[in-house]
Amino acid sequence: MANQFCTYETAWCPGCGNFPIIDCLKTTLEELGKKPNEVLVAAGIGQAAKTPQYINTNAFCGLHGRSLPAAVAAKIANEKLTVIVNTGDGDSYGEGGNHFIHNIRRNIDITHFVHDNQIYGLTKGQASPTSMLGLVTGVQVDGNINEPLNPLLLAIAAGAGFVARAFSGKKEHLIDIMKQAINYKGYALVDILQPCVSFNKVNTFSWYNKRVYELKDDYDYTNKINAITKAMEFNDKIPIGIIYKENKPTYHQKNKILSDNIPLIDKSINKKIIEDMFQEYI
Numbered sequence: 001m002a003n004q005f006c007t008y009e010t011a012w013c014p015g016c017g018n019f020p021i022i023d024c025l026k027t028t029l030e031e032l033g034k035k036p037n038e039v040l041v042a043a044g045i046g047q048a049a050k051t052p053q054y055i056n057t058n059a060f061c062g063l064h065g066r067s068l069p070a071a072v073a074a075k076i077a078n079e080k081l082t083v084i085v086n087t088g089d090g091d092s093y094g095e096g097g098n099h100f101i102h103n104i105r106r107n108i109d110i111t112h113f114v115h116d117n118q119i120y121g122l123t124k125g126q127a128s129p130t131s132m133l134g135l136v137t138g139v140q141v142d143g144n145i146n147e148p149l150n151p152l153l154l155a156i157a158a159g160a161g162f163v164a165r166a167f168s169g170k171k172e173h174l175i176d177i178m179k180q181a182i183n184y185k186g187y188a189l190v191d192i193l194q195p196c197v198s199f200n201k202v203n204t205f206s207w208y209n210k211r212v213y214e215l216k217d218d219y220d221y222t223n224k225i226n227a228i229t230k231a232m233e234f235n236d237k238i239p240i241g242i243i244y245k246e247n248k249p250t251y252h253q254k255n256k257i258l259s260d261n262i263p264l265i266d267k268s269i270n271k272k273i274i275e276d277m278f279q280e281y282i
């Protein structure tokens, strides 16, 4: 049976690491039994941020760095929607860095899949927040002079309840992590290592393949100190899997108006209160 999330022509380069991610996303949604109208895929601007245009769901592309505010607003308006952000490392951690930190604190029940190619792909190879020190590209000819950000460490420190890493070259594992992230009640971050075959000539499929290893069942992701140590492992070995998980109250559970399980869009409005308020300004 054809996947109801459909296949579209894309503007991505042949061999781009975005292809396995979108394939896995469609399989994940299908296998979770989601219907296209029950899902919103949101993004900002970038190569990864074109994802909403290539999948048959509700879609929103905002400004660069503004994927999370749009996604959060949609979830607050209609908690019945499965809200997924698919966007880049620059969009999430650079231009959107402020939103990243503060939406972790809110713990809204959305899923954040970061296509982390360690580069600004769309704009042809400038260093992103996760680019490695010294990375040379066509526009970064003397090498990146800034220390990379560790998004997993930052997310754990900011209080995220679900923090994971995956690799677009390991599809079965990625689908498993995507399912767990979407089913998690609260903000879930999955940093997905995604080669950009055109502009990042260092962090290639073979570079990641040599380094990534799957966390074993005996790894205790509920231990925050363990998780901090694991999150810092990004050298000759890179762990993939759930790095940290903890159940915490969601934004909807904490908020008096939203905690009754009635979506904001279905709540009745007392027009008299609004009319009286407008009268005060006339």
Ligand SMILES: Cc1ncc(C[n+]2csc(CCOP(=O)(O)OP(=O)(O)O)c2C)c(N)n1
Pocket: 045, 046, 047, 048, 049, 064, 087, 088, 089, 090, 091, 092, 095, 115, 117, 119, 120, 121, 122, 123, 128
């Ligand atoms: C406020 C703002 N700054 C810069 C840009 C230019 N710009 C568009 S996409 C992009 C980089 C995107 O990188 P990333 O989010 O990592 O996505 P990728 O293309 O690598 O998938 C930049 C700098 C912009 N559109 N808006």
Ligand code: SF4
Pocket: 011, 012, 013, 015, 016, 017, 018, 047, 048, 117, 121, 122, 195, 196, 197, 198, 199
């Ligand atoms: S520039 Fe890089 S990230 Fe963008 S489509 Fe091409 S390979 Fe993919």
Ligand SMILES: [Mg+2]
Pocket: 088, 089, 090, 115, 116, 117, 118, 119, 120, 121, 128
């Ligand atoms: Mg990028």
